[in-house]
Amino acid sequence: MRDGFWGLALVLCASAMAMKVHAVIETYEFTSPALEQRYHQLSQELRCPKCQNQNIADSNAPIARDLRVVLVEQLEAGQSDEEILAFMVARYGEFVRYRPTVDRNTALLWWAPGLLVGAGFVALALHFIGRRRMPAPALSDSEAAQIKALMAEKDP
Amino acid sequence: MQARRFIPLLGFALLSLLLFRGLSLDPTALPAARLGQAFPEFAKPELRSGESIGVIDLKTRPALVNVWATWCYSCRIEHPYLLELAGAGVPIYGLNYKDDEAKARAWLAQLGDPYQLNIVDVEGTVGLDLGVYGAPETYVIDGDGTIVHRHVGILDKSTFHADFLTWFPSFGAPEASLTTRGSVAK
Numbered sequence: 001m002r003d004g005f006w007g008l009a010l011v012l013c014a015s016a017m018a019m020k021v022h023a024v025i026e027t028y029e030f031t032s033p034a035l036e037q038r039y040h041q042l043s044q045e046l047r048c049p050k051c052q053n054q055n056i057a058d059s060n061a062p063i064a065r066d067l068r069v070v071l072v073e074q075l076e077a078g079q080s081d082e083e084i085l086a087f088m089v090a091r092y093g094e095f096v097r098y099r100p101t102v103d104r105n106t107a108l109l110w111w112a113p114g115l116l117v118g119a120g121f122v123a124l125a126l127h128f129i130g131r132r133r134m135p136a137p138a139l140s141d142s143e144a145a146q147i148k149a150l151m152a153e154k155d156p
Numbered sequence: 157m158q159a160r161r162f163i164p165l166l167g168f169a170l171l172s173l174l175l176f177r178g179l180s181l182d183p184t185a186l187p188a189a190r191l192g193q194a195f196p197e198f199a200k201p202e203l204r205s206g207e208s209i210g211v212i213d214l215k216t217r218p219a220l221v222n223v224w225a226t227w228c229y230s231c232r233i234e235h236p237y238l239l240e241l242a243g244a245g246v247p248i249y250g251l252n253y254k255d256d257e258a259k260a261r262a263w264l265a266q267l268g269d270p271y272q273l274n275i276v277d278v279e280g281t282v283g284l285d286l287g288v289y290g291a292p293e294t295y296v297i298d299g300d301g302t303i304v305h306r307h308v309g310i311l312d313k314s315t316f317h318a319d320f321l322t323w324f325p326s327f328g329a330p331e332a333s334l335t336t337r338g339s340v341a342k
Contacts, residue, residue, distance in 0.1 A: 050289045052183070062254070063289040066284060070284065089189065091284060091285065091287040092189055093186065093187035095187055
């Protein structure tokens with residue numbers, strides 16, 4: 001049993017590492033470490049328009065490469081994160097952001113988890129309150145007589 | 157009290173509806189961010205003449221702007237239909253996207269040239285400003301240069317008849333029943 005557990009753990013670790021090395025290998029020169037830091041953050045937050053379930057940091061698609069180049073250029077040109085995101089959104093829509101702004105289309109996406117957890121707590125509360133308030137059911141005459149008979153039996 | 161027993165069933169029914177709706181959605185359809193906006197400004201050489209052209213050269217009447225490249229296999233499939241449209245009088249502008257100019261000229265010489273003008277976009281900057289993420293893509297611009305429609309993927313007869321006739325009403329052949337495939341993106 002123990003061996004099975006460690007075997008499974010090993011497999012999980014190995015697959016986690018395999019996923020880790022997936023990011024595209026490219027080198028960009030940054031004039032400051034802060035820009036590089038922002039590059040990594042933004043390239044993971046921007047979604048590749050072509051291969052839709054990857055960010056542009058991980059994707060090998062030509063368009064993802066182009067967007068990384070644009071990202072580097074804009075960072076070096078001193079654009080703020082908001083300006084860069086606005087540039088991308090103007091061209092590819094809110095779709096390119098993995099953290100879209102809250103609007104009519106994405107409100108449900110943002111709020112559903114909180115709403116569902118809230119609904120769960122409300123349901124739990126109602127359940128417990130209901131149970132506490134419920135009066136113990138009164139015994140009918142025949143039930144009372146049955147209990148009396150059983151008690152008498154046990155008590156010779 | 158009995159009604160409470162049906163709450164899980166109700167939940168199940170709602171979830172089923174939601175998921176059933178999901179079956180008919182196309183997850184690859186992208187919002188076209190540029191719809192309703194002016195075609196982005198550019199200054200690029202024209203493929204045949206080499207002269208610099210800009211967005212002003214595209215503003216004449218409703219026209220197609222077709223994003224193509226010689227490296228794009230689907231463009232080769234699409235090409236005969238573009239020739240057919242051009243032959244019928246639909247104005248088509250080309251955006252030669254991230255391509256090699258010599259190869260592009262050879263392609264047109266060999267396969268025929270449906271384009272009124274071809275924007276040479278070697279670096280893909282016009283494509284980037286348009287929100288292009290691959291080829292082929294076909295846009296409709298009206299006479300003012302406003303982008304009014306976008307189609308991602310091969311443009312064929314059924315797509316044209318289903319989605320493009322609004323802007324080119326005189327090019328719809330009076331056919332009884334056309335098999336209309338859902339367009340990839342609107």
